[in-house]
Amino acid sequence: MPQPTTRTRPTGHPGYSETLPREPESAATARRLVRSALAAWGLDDLTDDTVLIVSELVTNAVLHARRESVRVMVERITPGTVRVAVADFSRTLPDPCTPRDDDEDGRGLTLIAALAANWGTDERRWGKVVWAELEGCGD
Template sequence: MTVTTTSRPTGHPGYSETLPREPESAATARRLVRAACAAWGLHGAAENGALVVSELVANAVRHARRDSIRVVVERVAPGTVRVAVADFSRALPEPCTPKDDEEGGRGLTLVAALASNWGADERRWGKVVWAELEECG
């Protein structure tokens, strides 16, 4: 496991890690988000950020290609954390409305509810799905 860390008041790159495209990577991604938020003193964004990154990793595991994903955590403003997951699929995420008896399909709705903003940026090689979380509390 290789973790790249740069602690700054704001800026790029922040914290990042390349992970296997497998469900177990969500736990590592949550730890990365919590560590970054703790380093920046943004404890109020840590748990929502951990939940959001879990959903983004789950989507990448389910829909992406190749064997790895990249998780990036940046402090884009003094009270704002951006959590992103990059993968090699060019298919953009689409929120859906699952039926009441369906177990899945609510991840992006949850991301939208917890994040101040979210989106997906297309890349030549795939995409980056990101969410911004504001410090609360």
């Protein structure tokens, strides 16, 4: 199993990332990565929302991406701001929809928009990175 990697960021805090198989079980691994990063940074107030968001991002990548893997990244971009992102090899951009009341899915991007301070998609030659930023009470 691949090990998470860390890299020092301009904020002086490491960023965490891990390449995961494009399968539903990877959402649990992504949640553990987020919990570990936020605990290391003392940003426990962001844990619940960030874990939910990374679950949605990984789930979307599992359902809609191509190839066998996705990359999950967690970065502390300012002392109180965390960016969680999922990179995949599909160039199809996320498309928020308005599900009917009896639909079982289709609310993930709406949920992300409600919980995150900001979110978006960065297009890449090989695919895309969908990210969300959350603001907490960092040092």
